[in-house]
Amino acid sequence: MRLYKSSEYAIRCLVSMARSGGDLHSVKSLSDNLGIPYKFLGRLMSLLGSEGLVESVQGKAGGYRIVRPLEDIRLAEIVDIVEGLESYERCILGFDRCDEKNPCPMHEFWSGHKDGILEMLHSTTLAQLVQSEGKKI
Amino acid sequence: MRLYKSSEYAIRCLVSMARSGGDLHSVKSLSDNLGIPYKFLGRLMSLLGSEGLVESVQGKAGGYRIVRPLEDIRLAEIVDIVEGLESYERCILGFDRCDEKNPCPMHEFWSGHKDGILEMLHSTTLAQLVQSEGKKI
DNA sequence: TCTATATTCCACCCGGAGGTAGTATATTGC
């Protein structure tokens, strides 16, 4: 019932980068500002880069920047890259190939929450997170 | 975003036991009927027994039975015994000590779902699961 | 050119969830 640490880190970094101006952010500065293990974050940002969510610039004064418009980056995409969406699309009791005619005992109590979360992940964009009133990152 | 396998097994076993009459159920029969690894389920049922959710009878023709009324056993209690409720009470970005005045960027998009799930876990009882229309176990 | 700072890539460690094996112990029915 919790995101992977990696998804949490990815979201926090992207929000932090988007909030503090548009230019390059080094892994070092992100690690220091957000309290995320340096080496771990390095590998994660490299993954986000290879998946096209961010752009990397090597060498001194290098770092990462967000290239795509914030309204175009949805939570579902971030989570899918980092940990995959399988566990959100499957369900609480782990059954797959569910239909309304053959539900598990939890269906009427759970499926609404599951659908709501999945819808939220697909509809919420980085732009909304940046504008949200939450200050803590 | 998924229950532990152990929680899934526990819920499925309890629902199965409650649905198929009130008497003793051996780990062997539960394992066969539900397709749950025998040894693994044995340890899990032993835990449920030590926590007072079920009662164990040793020896030939022994097994486990539910003693408390079904209306009194809530999902939250089962989940708490098996995997703990921490990850449901904390939140999606892993912050603790959250208040409305100092939210994280996800708060307005997530906290509603979190509260709904927690409320569901605390209010749903085994009796409701047994009566639900779901046939698949 | 040389150095400092940055990403990139490799191998490795740790802890916990899931699962297996074997054995000890309890108890029913013959």
Place this chain on the structure above:
DNA sequence: GCAATATACTACCTCCGGGTGGAATATAGA
């Protein structure tokens, strides 16, 4: 009493998410 069948307990294994260390590579700037 004895065999069959049940729970109880201990030790161990595998996989993976999280995390660390070190060296290779790229590059801006003195």
